[in-house]
Amino acid sequence: MSQPEKTRTTVDIYGRSYNIVGNEKPEQIRAVANLVDEKMREIHAVNKSLDSTNLAVLTAVNTMNDYMKLKEEFEVLQKLLEEKEE
Amino acid sequence: MSQPEKTRTTVDIYGRSYNIVGNEKPEQIRAVANLVDEKMREIHAVNKSLDSTNLAVLTAVNTMNDYMKLKEEFEVLQKLLEEKEE
Numbered sequence: 001m002s003q004p005e006k007t008r009t010t011v012d013i014y015g016r017s018y019n020i021v022g023n024e025k026p027e028q029i030r031a032v033a034n035l036v037d038e039k040m041r042e043i044h045a046v047n048k049s050l051d052s053t054n055l056a057v058l059t060a061v062n063t064m065n066d067y068m069k070l071k072e073e074f075e076v077l078q079k080l081l082e083e084k085e086e
Numbered sequence: 087m088s089q090p091e092k093t094r095t096t097v098d099i100y101g102r103s104y105n106i107v108g109n110e111k112p113e114q115i116r117a118v119a120n121l122v123d124e125k126m127r128e129i130h131a132v133n134k135s136l137d138s139t140n141l142a143v144l145t146a147v148n149t150m151n152d153y154m155k156l157k158e159e160f161e162v163l164q165k166l167l168e169e170k171e172e
Contacts, residue, residue, distance in 0.1 A: 013143050020144075024151065032154060036146045056142030057099050058106075060122045063149040065110065068118060070156055077163040084170050 014040045014052060039063070100126045100138060125149070 009026040011018050011033035020029050039059045044050065050058070095112040097104050097119035106115050125145045130136065136144070 013147070016139070016143070018140070018143065018147070020147065028151070028154075029147075032147055032150045035150050035154075036143065039146070053102070053139045053142055054104070056139055056146055057102070057104065057122065060125070060142055060146040060149055061099070061104070061106065061115075061118055063146055063153055064118045064121050065114070067149055067153045067156065068114075068121075070153065070160060074156060074160050074163065077160065077167060081163060081167055081170070084167070 013037045014055065016052075036063075099123045100141065102138075122149075 006021055006023065007026055007029070009020045009029040011020060011030055013033050013036055018033070020033070022029065024032075036059060039062060040052075040055045043055050043058050043062075047055075047058075092107055092109060093112055093115070095106045095115040097106060097116055099119050099122055104119070106119070108115065110118075122145060125148060126138075126141045129141050129144050129148075133141075133144075
């Protein structure tokens with residue numbers, strides 16, 4: 001089976017350049033990078049004393065929390081659908 | 087209407103201490119912090135030269151990408167459910 005081709009995309013996040021290698025399309029990577037950049041700037045706006053590492057870790061925590069909550073909701077929908085299909 | 091009580095939870099992520107203030111339960115915050123810590127260590131294991139800021143930003147990018155993909159799947163399920171309810 002052929003593997004999806006790896007892409008290499010350069011993005012700018014909070015003033016640093018990152019080469020992201022992966023299976024996603026460059027436009028998807030750029031959209032995701034923009035969201036991370038925005039979130040870091042939002043957290044910086046309310047916590048001006050935080051350094052970049054702090055901002056990035058808090059952004060990751062924030063996003064992981066959103067992910068876990070969405071995953072719970074997703075599982076609820078999956079169950080509902082299964083019930084309807086029985 | 088009463089607001090949910092804010093919690094303050096101290097977590098350790100990649101060797102640094104963070105005070106997370108929010109509406110989530112402390113056990114939820116700790117679970118999320120553990121996932122972020124694990125992801126940073128996973129990325130470090132394959133990219134030993136990256137500093138903490140890089141690791142945290144890449145962890146945030148990774149998680150945001152997972153979130154966006156799950157959101158798309160979630161919206162597909164929502165549509166399917168709506169169709170079944172018509």
